[in-house]
Amino acid sequence: MKIASVIGASILELWMAIPLGFALRLHPVVIAIASAFGSIIAAAVVIFLAKSLRNWLMKRMERKNKKQGRMGRIWEKYGVIGLGLASPLLTGAPLGAAIGVSFGAKPVTLFIWMVIGIVVWSGILTAAVAMGMISLTSFV
Template sequence: MDPTIGTEALAGVDGPLGYALVFLLAAIPVVEVLVVVPAGVALGMNPVLVALAAFAGNLTTVLFVIAGSDRALAFVRRRFGDPDEDPSKRVRRAKRLWKRYGTPGLALAAPISTGAHLAAVLALSLGSGRRDVASWMAVSLLAWTTALAAASFYGVEGLGALV
């Protein structure tokens, strides 16, 4: 993930359009909250509004993936192969997390391990229920978004005090 993707896209966009762009960028599986939240806060946007928009954008598409999990699983199998036959490094990592910690562990590690969208599909393919996956992904994204917004804001403020 290239952190400049979010910063370049958000640079020069003000007001409600900026937060709408945060929502859209957070909905993109490769970008997600890990890139968009720090970029938005670094550009001087309101950290609470950035966090809300990023959380809503990321969770919305994750819920769509869960709702269409049959199609999403077929896509993952086409893109990454059958999870049981020669899985990719990301899939192997997700399976290890799921076997060890279940749906909660996979969901909580998703933003930094596989991405929220792929983790949701993998949890479903490994036997988790849709309601469990949706609940744990929401908890995970809320926790990560809140932590990222706070760290970005206080990190930027702390750097400003040092300079």
């Protein structure tokens, strides 16, 4: 049940899932895997299954300037690779996937780079929290 809670929280937001995993006293490796898994599920749903959402976003982005905002600048400078690596940290996987789709990224390519970004940031954030917890316990 604890792991399912971390996966569920990660579907919504990676930043929420990792502290939840530590609060539930899960092992850091389990937290990293579960949080990555949840975010990957969210990205896959948006990229591959949410066709009406994709169509709405494509129409909306046609009316707006693609270069607005941080993700637009990342897209212009680094393309799908930069978006896939940065969005799990900056916007969350579901919104990052939606942004990539709205910018016209190929779904499979976007998914691959989103997975890489999710795994990298899940590992980094989990390790950072684990190190912080170790530091706190050494002071007490």
